[in-house]
Amino acid sequence: MTSQLGWLGLGALLMLFTNGSGMVPILVWFAPAAWLIYLDRGGHWLQLPFLLAANVLVNFVVWRGIIPAPGLLYYLIAGIYALVYFLPFVAHRLLAAGKPSFAATLVFPAAWVALEFVFQRWVTPYGSWASFAYTQADSLPVIQLASIGGIAGLSFLMTWLASVIAWCMRSEPGPQRRLRGVLVGGFVLLAALAFGHIRLAQPVDDGEVLRVAGLAPDILLDQEVGRVVNEVRSGAALSPERMRRLERAAERLNADLLERTRIEARAGARLVAWSETAARLLKSDQEPFLARLASLAQEEGIYVLAAMGVWNPGGQPLLENKVVALDPAGRVAFEFHKARPIVGAESMLIEAGDGKIGELQIEGARLGLVICHDLDFPGFLRQASNADLDLLVAPSNDWPLIAKLHADMAKMRAVENGVTLFRPTSGGKSIAVDGKGRSLAVVDHPANTIVAFLPVNGNRTIHGIIGESFSWLCVFALLAMFGITIVSKRRES
Incomplete structure (x- = not known):
């Protein structure tokens, strides 16, 4: 005994x-x-x-x-x-x-x-x-x-x-x-x-290579928005004065993202992706913001994957967690809503998307997009193999204790499906890995910009075929x- x-x-x-x-x-x-x-x-x-x-x-x-x-x-x-x-x-x-x-x-x-x-x-x-x-x-x-x-x-x-x-x-x-x-x-x-x-x-680079950049919000500007949001979450009324504070803080954060996107484009990035809910805006401000974003994409001739959190006070859903993809002509290629909202933390605020990976043809390569928690579902990510994707982009948002583990989980989706993964992340670890899990770039919080040269040549795997x-x-x-x-x-x- x-x-x-x-x-x-x-x-x-x-x-x-x-x-x-x-x-x-x-x-x-x-x-x-x-x-x-x-x-x-x-x-x-x-x-x-x-x-x-x-x-x-x-x-x-x-x-x-x-x-x-x-x-x-x-x-x-x-x-x-x-x-x-x-x-x-x-x-x-x-x-x-x-x-x-x-x-x-x-x-x-x-x-x-x-x-x-x-x-x-x-x-x-x-x-x-x-x-x-x-x-x-x-x-x-x-x-x-x-x-x-x-x-x-x-x-x-x-x-x-x-x-x-x-x-x-x-x-x-x-x-x-x-x-x-x-x-x-x-x-x-x-x-x-x-x-x-x-x-x-x-070898890692045995095909076409795409220069990309990933942006997370500026920490101080993000905290400024967060202070107003936390007041409301703590029970404070969303008064007109507090609404104006929120709009001003969000505008400063969003303007910074737009300017940094332009800087990365002029440095040579063909694709710029933002981390999960990087931009914050009210539903009423969405159309003017998208117009500014479209002008930027057209002027710089780049693809933009703009991840944003859109508040809809008094409406349903209360929050949209989505990515709007724009092509170099400034056209909206698709709008992807998070397919797997976190039960409890997000599910009470946002509605799940249609469950289909966002797809875009970019310079001869097939790009797919999901958001953060979506990557935790291997069955859902089988779509990457079924669609013969070459590149998977996954805007994410973490916190320090899960940063490494969650990045490692994401890496496994790349290996399972033989697809290059780019994961710009706020509050955690931003990574770029090829279809075999080899690191191409990594940036830890609080750094808010990751630049990588990505091979865009997906390879079918046995797991991708047999699921x-x-x-x-x-x-x-x-x-x-x-x-x-x-x-x-x-x-x-």
């Missing part, structure tokens, strides 16, 4: 470093193994309740400052995530614990991918947050696996190797079978790394394993 609790405690300690702001990438590969060993070394009825309690406590700590929810709501959301990611361990306990066959190592990863897929696709409104795959974003050879199986393929590899470690720690296999298990696990890992290195051997097939395979495999186990037990009885 004491030995078992030691593995439980070790697992809890390691799991504290598997996600969130204190994540240590290498530990993510080993952390689940400790809890699998704990489950393999005994059958007392408190095993699973102890494990659930440990996982709940871990999640309470890991997601602090990252889940933007107050008070008890934070603990409710973190607790739900803890319960979901506890279920693969339950599947292991029911289907694999004590089984001497090496095939039993497949139960835990199949359960992990299947349950994560179902949860992220149909249950949580927050997309693919918490996936283990994102923890490896800095290891380029490893994440190339996402071009085949998506984040599900990488999560499967990581959890399967943890399962192999736990299997090798059992007493049943014996030295020879244990050695074979180590060799099989090592071979699969080396094969994955070899695939990654081969894929990365292709979520691997996740579905894991779902069916898990159901089949449960079915076989139930039938076997009935025959035995």
Whole structure:
């Protein structure tokens, strides 16, 4: 019993470093193994309740400052995530614990991918947050696996190797079978790394290159607007005097964005994109502002992706979170509304868009556009592959504690779909990466301008073609394993 609790405690300690702001990438590969060993070394009825309690406590700590929810709501959301990611361990306990066959190592990863897929696709409104795959974003050879199986393929590899470690720690296999298990696990890992290195051997700039610039609002001007908005959020009336203050502050912010856009155009940028809701304006001021923007695009001969937050006091929706795309002739090419507003923080204020990626032909390349949280939904981003996009632009807005993690999540969409990604971000990390996740440019907050030379030659990936097939395979495999186990037990009885 004491030995078992030691593995439980070790697992809890390691799991504290598997996600969130204190994540240590290498530990993510080993952390689940400790809890699998704990489950393999005994059958007392408190095993699973102890494990659930440990996982709940871990999640309470890991997601602090990252889940933007107050008070008890934070603990409710973190607790739900803890319960979901506890279920693969339950599947292991029911289907694999004590089984001497090496095939039993497949139960835990199949359960992990299947349950994560179902949860992220149909249950949580927050997309693919918490996936283990994102923890490896800095290891380029490893994440190339996402071009085949998506984040599900990488999560499967990581959890399967943890399962192999736990299997090798059992007493049943014996030295020879244990050695074979180590060799099989090592071979699969080396094969994955070899695939990654081969894929990365292709040069970064092997096609047409487009100079682009991304702009976030000036911090001081942004704070000036924010002070007025926060007064209203705190209950102050939107009086005529306060409305005038808001309009004046917004005009200064917007004028600065227009001037900086002109500066980047004259420096050579063919495309200028603003971060999420960079411009702020009232609905009544939208047409005059767009006319100024169109004149700028036409005068400088550039494409502009103007991300803006449009207030509509007394109307519905109260706020529009959108991007207006203008071509060098000053024409509006499309208007894209955020497809996946954050439930709670945004969903009460804005209406979701039509769910179709904004598309634009730019100098022989196909450009697509989404906004921030849209990138957290791999299924939604399949449109990038289906449309054969060469470049994906994603204006975003973050806060310091999630800056790196959210940028890493965005990078994975580029690898999955083989598309160059440009992500101008306010309050976080602005990045430009190619279709293999290689960094082309990066700028951290509080810097508010990013310039990059982007290859615009998208490459179809296996994942882009087969989509979520691997996740579905894991779902069916898990159901089949449960079915076989139930039938076997009935025959035995």
